[in-house]
Amino acid sequence: MLHVSSMAVTIDRRRGGPVRPVREATLAVEPGRTLALVGESGCGKSMTCLAIGGLLPRRARISAGQVMFDGQDLAALPPEAAQQVRRRHIASVFQDATGGLNPVRTIGWQVAEAVRLRAGATRAEAAREAVRLLGRVGLPDPETRAREYPHQFSGGMNQRAMIALAVAGNPRLLIADEATTALDVTLQAQILDLIGDLRDSLGMAVLFVTHDLGLVAQSAEDVAVMYAGRVVETAPVADLFAAPRHPYTRGLLSALPRNAAPEARLATIDGVVPPIDELPAGCAFAPRCLQATDLCRATDPALERGLACHHGATSDPRKEEAPA
């Protein structure tokens, strides 16, 4: 349903010329399935989401590639028409739910507004629907809670309210950008369950963004790994965990605590993510990659069969251990 191919996002800075936080994002999500988009902070995950959701900040724009949604290219449609499609079918949930809700409006008002804008209901219908949705996302006593304000809610309750607001009017794609990151572990599991439950009952596609690989296994069917503005590997979750192909993915997996031997130091990937305006010439991961060759340093590999790495065909991941 959503097929993003080679999308780039450019920010025209007021000083210092344009930068591209997203250089090549290629991913696909289907109804009833969840795609996890993983990567370190600053790798372009959020920009990718904002671009798909039509929420890019000022001066930022989709500068290349396609965002196909149900056969329509949102990047090529006139802005008005693209916004129309997004308003009707694409919803987003962000990390900071409490900050994401308007402090001077009641929870009920905010959810009802989403119902009205997305589904075009009357005021009374929308208010009833808002209460139903708040109950659906697991808020106790939704009737009363709808009349309260965000500051009267806990963080977890606000995230539930945000989800109610997002699924109002049955969108077909839900983008959850670090939606559970700010919550404690038990709440995190509850919110993940809720999103999965809603996805199944509403038949939504979910794009789940996280920097936490641990969450990926329990919440998604497919994974896309992003590094320095590029999707470098996409695979079904099971395959990715069993046989990571990109050296960066392998590094990420070996850095997970549960993969480390007891008492051993956690593995890390040496070096840092290069800033987006100082990317090396070839593969952006080459400076940190133990397998890097002259070819890697000279040309950026294209994404082929779910992998953007020059070693794709030759290296067998099971033979090589990630750097410890």
Place this chain on the structure above:
Amino acid sequence: MLWFLTKTLRAVITMWLVVTFVFFVLRLSGDPTMMLLPDDIDEATRDFYRRLWGLDRPIMVQYWSYLGALLQGDFGISFRNNLDAFGLVWDRVPKTALLTGTALLISLAIGIPLGIVAAFYRDSWLDRGVMAVSVFGFSMPNFFLGILLILVFSLNLRVLPSSGSGTWAHLIMPAATLGVSFAAQFARYTRSSMIDVLNKSYMRTARSKGAGPVRRVNLHALPNAAIPVVTILGFKVGELLGGAVITETVFAWPGIGRLLTNSVAARDLAVVQCIMILLALTMVLANTITDLAYGWLDPRVRVGAKAGAR
């Protein structure tokens, strides 16, 4: 209820401090008989007036008798024309209320929309233009702007009267003089408050719902941006009254401000004290109204977090 009592008590203490301060400072500033009576008058006549006005008594005795009279609603007698001081002042209240009220309305009606537009199109030429005009607006002193307007519209163009208060045409220049700097300030406050709010993540949520720009500004941003602006509005009432004193003098507008200047110059103690008390009372009221408006605008003040919610 407790809130109301605390507020009232605080207001009473404020008023008492103002009365006391004004009372002593005015008496320390010199002998009213020197200002009010002709220079060549003999000392016996002077003494007669001092006794008549009660100025011969020890200052503390004067103070207590003034306070006592005040509590019964007696503000004393004007030395200049033997009329009840409160009556004199009260007659001028409508004129000053008209002038400051009009100026405030003008400044809000101009300043707030300009601030909103500047914030929404920030860093554009429109924003820069509005901000440049606003710097000009609030750095121009009241008296100077007033005189400038008189020069242009009364002397050169001869379209507006330069003094008095008989018709609506008389109101235009004084209200504009007083309003311009406030319009400029409100534009700035509104702009910065709006920019702050527009960057909040709930504005992105509004966008993600598909709310258009007008809806986002009016229903999502403004109710939040209004909170700090209203707070400032309360403080500005004092400045507005201060500005009125100057503006009324420049345009010979027969309000409290001009009465105050004249009475201070003549050491007409009862009248000056009465005006000061009224001004202080206005300030206290304005601050109370601000507090109430604040609670009304901000649910975080109105409804505290419930014990159940973490």
